[in-house]
């Protein structure tokens with residue numbers, strides 16, 4: 001089952017402000033990170049099993065320019081993501097990625113690499129991965 005981690009709910013951290021001025025978010029608000037390199041949104045997730053998990057990051061980018069970020073798992077940069085424009089700050093989209101997680105807690109940090117910082121971040125969904133192939137059929 002998918003577990004949702006809201007950006008505004010500790011132990012998640014936001015290098016900026018938790019805001020609620022753009023509608024359409026889940027929970028009580030979203031992370032408006034500072035517009036700066038390294039102004040991160042971080043989640044602590046719990047994986048039920050070791051394997052390839054799928055994360056879904058819900059975000060809004062009301063500008064016309066994509067915002068890139070590194071995805072850092074337990075301090076290790078594992079991939080780069082690009083958060084393309086969504087058309088408006090009130091229009092939210094979900095970007096997915098596959099990440100390898102060990103069972104137990106991990107930190108997942110979205111670390112912007114551009115001077116615009118992150119898009120607004122609503123939540124991170126975690127779908128635990130498969131440990132093997134699906135059965136035949």
Ligand code: GCU
Nearest residue numbers: 022032033035089118119120
């Ligand atoms: C606007 C918008 C914010 C957003 C910011 C940005 O100020 O209202 O929600 O975070 O732009 O460019 O990052």
Ligand code: CA
Nearest residue numbers: 032033034035
């Ligand atoms: Ca911002």
